[in-house]
Amino acid sequence: MTNQNKSQLFLLIGFPLILLVLFLANISIGSVKIPVWKVGEILLGMEGTKSSWINIIWQFRLPKAITATLAGAALSVSGLQMQTLFRNPLAGPFVLGITSGASLGVALLVMAGHMVGSVILYSGTFGHWLTIIAASIGSALVLVLVVIVSIRIKNSMTLLIVGLMFGSATSALVSILQFFSDKEQIQAYLIWTFGSLGGLSWKELNAFVPIAILGLIITLTSIKPLNALLLGENYAQSMGMKLKKTRFWLIFSTSLLAGGVTAFCGPIAFIGLAVPHLTRLLFNSSDHRLLVPAVIFVGAAIMLVCDMVAQLPGSEYVLPINAITSLVGAPVIIWIILRKRNIRNSFAG
Amino acid sequence: MNRKVSNTVPLYTQDLQIGYQSGKRHRTVLDRINLSMERGELVCLLGENGVGKSTLLKTISKIIKPLSGDVFINGKSISKLSNIEIAQNISLVLTERINTGMMTVYDLVSLGRYPYTNWSGKLSKEDWKKVDWAIDQANIAALSNLNAMELSDGQLQKVMIARALAQDGEIMILDEPTAFLDINNRLEIINLLKSLAKETNKAILISTHELDLALFSADKLWLATCCLPIVVGIPEDLVLKNALQETFDHDNFNFDLQTGRFAVKRAFHQTIGLEGPEPYFTWTKHALNRMGYAVVDNDETMNIKITKSGNDYEWKVNRLQDHLKFDSIESLLKGLNSVINK
Numbered sequence: 006m007t008n009q010n011k012s013q014l015f016l017l018i019g020f021p022l023i024l025l026v027l028f029l030a031n032i033s034i035g036s037v038k039i040p041v042w043k044v045g046e047i048l049l050g051m052e053g054t055k056s057s058w059i060n061i062i063w064q065f066r067l068p069k070a071i072t073a074t075l076a077g078a079a080l081s082v083s084g085l086q087m088q089t090l091f092r093n094p095l096a097g098p099f100v101l102g103i104t105s106g107a108s109l110g111v112a113l114l115v116m117a118g119h120m121v122g123s124v125i126l127y128s129g130t131f132g133h134w135l136t137i138i139a140a141s142i143g144s145a146l147v148l149v150l151v152v153i154v155s156i157r158i159k160n161s162m163t164l165l166i167v168g169l170m171f172g173s174a175t176s177a178l179v180s181i182l183q184f185f186s187d188k189e190q191i192q193a194y195l196i197w198t199f200g201s202l203g204g205l206s207w208k209e210l211n212a213f214v215p216i217a218i219l220g221l222i223i224t225l226t227s228i229k230p231l232n233a234l235l236l237g238e239n240y241a242q243s244m245g246m247k248l249k250k251t252r253f254w255l256i257f258s259t260s261l262l263a264g265g266v267t268a269f270c271g272p273i274a275f276i277g278l279a280v281p282h283l284t285r286l287l288f289n290s291s292d293h294r295l296l297v298p299a300v301i302f303v304g305a306a307i308m309l310v311c312d313m314v315a316q317l318p319g320s321e322y323v324l325p326i327n328a329i330t331s332l333v334g335a336p337v338i339i340w341i342i343l344r345k346r347n348i349r350n351s352f353a354g
Numbered sequence: 355m356n357r358k359v360s361n362t363v364p365l366y367t368q369d370l371q372i373g374y375q376s377g378k379r380h381r382t383v384l385d386r387i388n389l390s391m392e393r394g395e396l397v398c399l400l401g402e403n404g405v406g407k408s409t410l411l412k413t414i415s416k417i418i419k420p421l422s423g424d425v426f427i428n429g430k431s432i433s434k435l436s437n438i439e440i441a442q443n444i445s446l447v448l449t450e451r452i453n454t455g456m457m458t459v460y461d462l463v464s465l466g467r468y469p470y471t472n473w474s475g476k477l478s479k480e481d482w483k484k485v486d487w488a489i490d491q492a493n494i495a496a497l498s499n500l501n502a503m504e505l506s507d508g509q510l511q512k513v514m515i516a517r518a519l520a521q522d523g524e525i526m527i528l529d530e531p532t533a534f535l536d537i538n539n540r541l542e543i544i545n546l547l548k549s550l551a552k553e554t555n556k557a558i559l560i561s562t563h564e565l566d567l568a569l570f571s572a573d574k575l576w577l578a579t580c581c582l583p584i585v586v587g588i589p590e591d592l593v594l595k596n597a598l599q600e601t602f603d604h605d606n607f608n609f610d611l612q613t614g615r616f617a618v619k620r621a622f623h624q625t626i627g628l629e630g631p632e633p634y635f636t637w638t639k640h641a642l643n644r645m646g647y648a649v650v651d652n653d654e655t656m657n658i659k660i661t662k663s664g665n666d667y668e669w670k671v672n673r674l675q676d677h678l679k680f681d682s683i684e685s686l687l688k689g690l691n692s693v694i695n696k
Contacts, residue, residue: 092453229475233468235454243415243448244468244521245441291455294475 016288017295020302024074027309031070034313036321037061065203070309072205075217076270077280077308078301079262082224084277085284085300086255089231089293091165098263098277100165101256102147102172107267109175110143111136111197112182115190133204136197137212140268147171148260155252161238164252199325200271202312213269220261223254224297231255231293275330276311279338280304307334363429364443364524364557365414366390370423372406372413380421383409386583387423389576391557393524396548398568399561401578401601407561408449410578411527414559415444427525441469445521447514447528453503459513460498463489466520485520491550492516508539515546519554526550528560532567540564544571565602569593569614577601622646624694627653630660634667641683645690658686 033044039058047054047062083098091100099105114135154167183191205213230251233241242248266273281296284303288295308330315329370387373380383406391397401407412418414425416432425432427443435443445466454462466488467481477485489495492512497505502513511531518526531547532540548571551558562568568575569589577585577592579601585592592598599609602616610617626647628639638660639649656673669686671678673693680686 226473229468229471229473232475233465235457236452236462236465237448237450239417239448239450240446240452242417242437243441243444243446244465245436245438246468247437285456289456291457292461 017299017302020299020306024302024306024309027306027313028070028074031073031309031313032062032066034316034318035061035066036316036323064206068205068207068210069203069312071210072202072213072270073308073312074305075214076202076266076273077276077304077306079217079220079266079304080273080277080308081280081284081300081304082221082297083259083262084279085281085293085296086224086227086231086259087277088281089234090252090255091161092234092237093165094282095278096165098259099172099267099272101151101168101259102175103144103260103263104267104272105172105175105179106144106147107140107264108143108179108198108272109182110139110141110146112179112194113143114139115194116182116186118190118193133209137209137268140271141264143175144260144264144267147175148256148264152253152256155256156249159248161252197271198327200273200327200330202270202308202315202326203323205269209269213265216261216265220258220265221301223258223261227251227254227258228293228297231297235291270326272327273330274327275334276304276308279334280307283307283338363390363426364393365425365427365559367414367425368423370413370425371421372409372418373421374409374418375421382421384578384584385581389584389586391525391559393557394551394555395557395573396551396571397557397559397574397576398572399559399576399578400565400568401561401563402580403563405578405580407563407578408529411446411529411559411561415446415527416440438469441521441523443523444525444527445518445523447511447518447526447531449530449533452514455503457502458498459494459500459502459505460485460489462502462513463494463498463516463520466517466522469521484522488516488519488522491519491554492546506539508535508542511535511539511543512546515543515550519550524556526556526558528558530562531560532562532564540567547571565598566615620646622648624648624656625650625653627651627657628660630658630667631662634660638669638683638686641687645687647690 029041029044032048033039033041037058039047039061043054043058044062047059048067080098084096087096087098087100088094090096093100150171151164151168155164158164158167183194186194230241230246233244233246234251236244238248241251263277280303281300284296284300285291287303288299290296311326311329311333314333315324315326317324367387367389370389371382371385372387373382373384375381387410399407399410409418413420414432416425416435416437427435427440432440464477464481464485467477467484468475470481471477489498492515494509494512494516497509497513502510505513515526515528515531518528528547531543535543544567547558547560550556551573572589575585575587575589575592577597579585585597585601587595587597593611593614602609608617608619609615620643622643623646626642626649628635628642628649629651630638638658642649642658656671659670659672660667661670666681669680669683671680671686671689671693676693678689678693680689
């Protein structure tokens with residue numbers, strides 16, 4: 006085993022530990038101050054703490070930490086898949102128009118609420134589920150179109166462009182809807198676009214967790230074709246990889262992962278694009294056998310950190326997660342690029 | 355006819371028609387293709403750019419479908435073989451530039467084992483052995499821990515050849531393997547392929563438009579000319595049959611039967627006599643030809659004689675009454691210009 010392999014192994018063992026620490030730290034932070042040891046006691050199910058604290062931990066912070074972990078992992082993995090599939094460093098989970106489709110669904114829902122003259126449709130528990138369903142239908146529709154196109158098209162670059170076009174068209178529809186909407190509707194829609202990790206209760210997690218895990222399992226079974234794709238589609242096919250089949254599964258799992266996150270948490274930017282690059286540089290590898298698990302850990306860890314920053318520790322405000330992911334992430338990436346100067350080399354494409 | 359080929363022939367085609375199909379329209383590139391390859395043979399598919407070399411290679415390796423006819427690998431039609439089975443028989447080296455990011459040469463070569471590994475791509479002992487063997491055969495052991503993207507073009511080409519070897523088919527197909535390489539690397543790659551064909555007993559097919567490399571290395575040539583059947587033979591027979599001249603028919607070039615090279619057709623405007631020792635004679639002639647002088651043994655008006663004076667050589671020009679001396683070919687050419695323009 007070479008030195009490089011050793012350090013990779015160390016990182017791969019080290020990251021789950023870091024993740025665990027971040028997970029606990031994430032739960033410990035919030036507008037209500039709860040001592041860390043009390044958090045531990047509550048999580049271990051010990052008696053003797055304030056019931057309001059138990060409630061906060063179990064009904065709010067734990068679901069939110071689980072959501073952040075899964076959302077970070079899901080977005081990062083789908084970003085990695087799209088970058089490898091399209092051999093493009095600027096590809097991310099949303100290049101195929103998933104967010105735009107979801108936005109259109111939510112915008113239509115808000116607009117429908119406007120027409121029946123009520124805001125019930127997008128507020129409260131019922132409204133929350135409606136939003137999730139609308140976003141899912143919107144992104145699913147765009148993805149069905151993309152998949153149909155992908156079956157007919159040989160060239161993945163064409164598919165990328167078609168995906169971008171779908172995205173632009175749906176965004177245009179959203180703009181038109183906004184134009185005809187009231188202030189309240191636009192605000193409701195805008196708040197959805199800020200993204201939120203805290204909106205999921207255990208009920209919603211019951212739907213989100215299986216979707217995300219199924220998506221991750223499909224990716225894990227695609228590791229071998231992903232590695233072959235590093236040589237480009239033609240070489241991959243010459244080694245016996247079935248391009249259309251591989252492409253279908255990659256798009257399918259991306260739609261589960263990125264579509265799921267967007268439906269439940271709103272559009273969360275940056276993570277899916279940046280984490281794969283960050284991970285490649287950290288682990289100094291393009292091998293997906295290492296990258297896929299590593300990206301899961303790094304993505305989850307960064308999302309947990311971003312969520313903690315969004316809590317503005319010590320204050321009662323919670324900032325939009327979408328803004329924090331970019332604010333925290335962008336300088337980190339710039340710093341790494343300037344230090345290593347080889348993101349171009351690190352990227353396969 | 356080579357239609358009655360036994361099953362031991364690794365690759366043959368039957369009335370193959372190749373080209374591109376889009377909807378109901380199709381464009382034939384090459385037609386009536388009946389070719390076969392033997393084990394241990396280096397075949398050069400030679401033709402001008404755009405004649406359909408890549409299309410033929412892609413059709414043979416089942417990347418595109420034939421318009422009609424069929425390709426047989428070990429006696430089986432490729433239409434009946436799965437992608438994995440094709441990959442186990444044919445490995446490719448393509449012209450496209452790859453960017454694998456941060457991947458070592460060793461890992462890149464081991465990707466060649468793709469058609470043999472399970473779903474996770476984990477290599478077995480047998481696979482490791484094949485990878486080591488391929489790296490050894492391609493003489494790239496010294497590179498194996500380097501990042502593949504840090505290699506020179508020539509080194510990377512050897513790595514891609516090793517990857518194809520690791521894929522371990524009986525047939526290896528390389529599309530323009532010497533394009534983008536300098537002369538040393540071109541020769542090295544061609545020699546490597548030649549020895550691989552002999553030592554590994556694989557059938558190696560390369561496409562190229564570089565005639566000189568093909569002439570001096572191929573066991574067999576496939577000459578592709580637009581709209582005509584492909585001509586097959588060993589290089590020397592094809593030269594003597596004038597087949598090369600016909601394939602590379604061009605207004606500005608002549609095929610020189612003596613040197614096996616194409617030379618620019620020249621229009622000479624004047625003759626000049628030249629005598630002297632080699633290699634001075636040859637290179638002086640070369641320079642004079644370049645300037646538009648036809649060189650003869652003895653000319654009526656102008657003669658050049660190369661003689662030794664001390665340790666150096668000098669060029670003496672006799673033109674009617676003029677007698678001039680020069681100490682280099684450059685000054686000779688300048689002198690000739692001024693003499694003639696006088």
